[in-house]
Amino acid sequence: MKEIICITCPKGCHLKVDEETFAVTGNACPRGAVYGANELRSPVRVVTSTVIVEDAGTSSARPQTPDCDSRTGNACPCKPAGAVLARRLPVKTDRPIPKGKMFEVMAEINRVRATPPIKVGDVLIPHVAGTDGNVVATKNLP
Amino acid sequence: MTEHELVVIGGGPAGLAAALAAWEQDVRDILILERDNQAGGILNQCIHNGFGLHRFQEELTGPEYAGRFIDLVKQTDIQIRTDTMVLDLTRDRVLHAVSPRQGYEAIRAGAVILAMGCRERTRGAISIPGARCSGIFTAGAAQRFLNMEGYMVGKRVVILGSGDIGLIMARRMTLEGAKVLACVELMPYSGGLTRNIVQCLNDFDIPLYLSHTVTDIRGKNRLEQVVVSQVDGNRSPIPGTEMVFDCDTLLLSVGLLPENELSRQAGIEIDPRTNGPLVWENRETDLPGVFACGNVLHVHDLVDYVSAESEQAGIAAAAYLHGNRPAGGEIRLVNGTGVSYTVPQHFHREAETLELFFRVRNIYRNAAIRVLDGDAQIARFKREHMAPGEMENIKLPKVLLDRVRGNVLTVEIEEAPV
Ligand SMILES: Cc1cc2nc3c(=O)[nH]c(=O)nc-3n(C[C@H](O)[C@H](O)[C@H](O)COP(=O)(O)OP(=O)(O)OC[C@H]3O[C@@H](n4cnc5c(N)ncnc54)[C@H](O)[C@@H]3O)c2cc1C
Numbered sequence: 140m141k142e143i144i145c146i147t148c149p150k151g152c153h154l155k156v157d158e159e160t161f162a163v164t165g166n167a168c169p170r171g172a173v174y175g176a177n178e179l180r181s182p183v184r185v186v187t188s189t190v191i192v193e194d195a196g197t198s199s200a201r202p203q204t205p206d207c208d209s210r211t212g213n214a215c216p217c218k219p220a221g222a223v224l225a226r227r228l229p230v231k232t233d234r235p236i237p238k239g240k241m242f243e244v245m246a247e248i249n250r251v252r253a254t255p256p257i258k259v260g261d262v263l264i265p266h267v268a269g270t271d272g273n274v275v276a277t278k279n280l281p
Numbered sequence: 282m283t284e285h286e287l288v289v290i291g292g293g294p295a296g297l298a299a300a301l302a303a304w305e306q307d308v309r310d311i312l313i314l315e316r317d318n319q320a321g322g323i324l325n326q327c328i329h330n331g332f333g334l335h336r337f338q339e340e341l342t343g344p345e346y347a348g349r350f351i352d353l354v355k356q357t358d359i360q361i362r363t364d365t366m367v368l369d370l371t372r373d374r375v376l377h378a379v380s381p382r383q384g385y386e387a388i389r390a391g392a393v394i395l396a397m398g399c400r401e402r403t404r405g406a407i408s409i410p411g412a413r414c415s416g417i418f419t420a421g422a423a424q425r426f427l428n429m430e431g432y433m434v435g436k437r438v439v440i441l442g443s444g445d446i447g448l449i450m451a452r453r454m455t456l457e458g459a460k461v462l463a464c465v466e467l468m469p470y471s472g473g474l475t476r477n478i479v480q481c482l483n484d485f486d487i488p489l490y491l492s493h494t495v496t497d498i499r500g501k502n503r504l505e506q507v508v509v510s511q512v513d514g515n516r517s518p519i520p521g522t523e524m525v526f527d528c529d530t531l532l533l534s535v536g537l538l539p540e541n542e543l544s545r546q547a548g549i550e551i552d553p554r555t556n557g558p559l560v561w562e563n564r565e566t567d568l569p570g571v572f573a574c575g576n577v578l579h580v581h582d583l584v585d586y587v588s589a590e591s592e593q594a595g596i597a598a599a600a601y602l603h604g605n606r607p608a609g610g611e612i613r614l615v616n617g618t619g620v621s622y623t624v625p626q627h628f629h630r631e632a633e634t635l636e637l638f639f640r641v642r643n644i645y646r647n648a649a650i651r652v653l654d655g656d657a658q659i660a661r662f663k664r665e666h667m668a669p670g671e672m673e674n675i676k677l678p679k680v681l682l683d684r685v686r687g688n689v690l691t692v693e694i695e696e697a698p699v
């Protein structure tokens with residue numbers, strides 16, 4: 140018997156799952172039984188992290204953000220020249236990957252660099268760590 | 282002095298949603314002032330997923346959630362001015378702001394929406410004893426350093442407080458190679474969401490010490506050790522229970538405080554329970570034409586609720602600008618047993634459906650929320666589970682409100698018979 144907490148809803152039932160039959164007890168509703176069995180058979184998680192932005196550049200070269208020049212169309216005048224743009228690009232796996240692969244995924248993420256322009260959803264690492272998940276950007280970098 | 286119909290202070294999720302809602306109501310001259318160099322507020326540093334489950338029925342990360350609203354704003358003529366800090370707000374709705382581009386400026390607004398968010402409680406605010414060494418950060422500051430600037434703040438970490446930001450940072454630092462030794466919580470229950478306890482602590486075998494606190498901090502220049510002790514029912518440390526952790530970093534996740542300097546300067550009445558302005562059901566403060574929404578009003582755990590609330594404020598600001606005022610006398614809301622605050626704090630008798638947000642004082646199982654008009658119960662809502670860390674909400678339909686006789690409604694928790 141393994142004891143886990145169901146995280147499907149805020150109630151947080153304390154489940155007991157049989158390691159062999161995957162039978163679940165302690166669940167107040169059927170969703171807990173599904174969660175409990177999956178969590179023991181093959182737990183999966185989404186991994187989020189950041190990627191180093193190559194040649195982040197300075198504000199004299201590129202507008203600081205899409206927001207601040209959206210009305211004027213000019214390169215952003217509101218940041219002193221030389222200020223560093225975004226240093227990190229946030230990323231995520233586009234689907235949950237096996238829990239045991241989390242650190243392998245992190246190691247791959249830490250090896251890549253991102254070069255703007257980048258759009259939300261752009262793939263940075265396909266099939267990360269041999270899973271069927273891709274590492275994708277979660278922010279636009281113009 | 283320039284003039285704008287509607288000025289929104291703060292370009293986080295609250296400000297963006299409020300501005301968009303006002304735009305939908307045909308307000309055409311809207312200016313958002315944001316002191317950071319980009320819109321999106323705190324979401325820019327919340328790179329983890331779990332945002333937008335209610336709103337978009339998908340699990341988005343913070344930047345993705347903010348990005349969706351920024352994209353919508355770009356399709357309108359709403360102006361966002363970044364790098365602009367509002368310094369003062371007067372009672373006749375003149376804002377004083379500074380920015381590198383414009384220098385100092387004064388702006389007169391037809392209506393104002395306060396959406397300044399909140400900031401974190403610091404070591405000073407909870408007075409932790411011990412050495413004044415480096416290596417002590419609020420969890421949110423560490424989050425910004427790591428996720429936006431790319432700096433790890435330490436290698437061996439203890440976290441004080443089990444709020445969501447601390448839990449998220451426990452996982453984030455672990456994934457980046459740090460060793461998180463413990464998460465220490467003063468209360469007998471966690472202040473964070475259960476899913477975060479499971480995914481951020483249990484997944485990485487990080488122990489959670491409930492009813493414990495930090496009783497000493499040691500270190501010459503950099504932090505070297507923290508001492509953790511168990512506390513009794515009165516939250517006093519129990520001698521003899523000390524545990525010593527060798528660590529270089531202590532992260533504090535001990536709560537958020539709405540950022541209301543501007544509201545106070547304008548003389549807006551602040552509710553000591555929420556630390557946010559006292560508002561009507563349309564999120565209008567006691568200063569006519571000034572509205573508040575998001576974390577500046579009360580601390581939210583889910584950004585989805587921030588967006589929904591802010592839309593109400595945006596719609597109400599538009600109505601104000603169009604000359605429509607809510608009708609009916611005042612009905613006050615009073616906290617009964619087990620309820621620590623409600624938002625709104627009062628409403629107009631003629632209000633449409635009233636949605637109430639509040640927090641409970643304890644963990645309850647199979648309890649009920651009761652709404653009383655004097656001694657008479659007008660509504661009762663069953664709840665299988667309630668906790669202080671999870672904001673509650675109930676809706677009172679107009680048919681019920683029409684039956685209210687008195688001018689005070691009490692909201693209370695009825696515990697299940699044991
Ligand atoms: C560190 C931290 C981490 C969080 N993590 C999570 C999380 O993981 N999940 C979750 O659901 N919620 C999280 N929250 C809660 C989150 O803040 C809210 O869900 C939501 O972001 C609140 O939106 P908001 O627009 O009210 O505030 P914010 O996002 O804080 O936006 C307020 C904006 O106003 C601007 N501002 C403030 N004062 C001025 C001024 N005087 N002039 C001009 N601009 C000003 C600020 O720069 C900021 O951009 C976190 C909060 C904090 C503080």
Ligand code: SF4
Nearest residue numbers: 145148151152168171
């Ligand atoms: S078992 Fe059902 S009721 Fe219990 S936590 Fe899971 S989903 Fe919620």
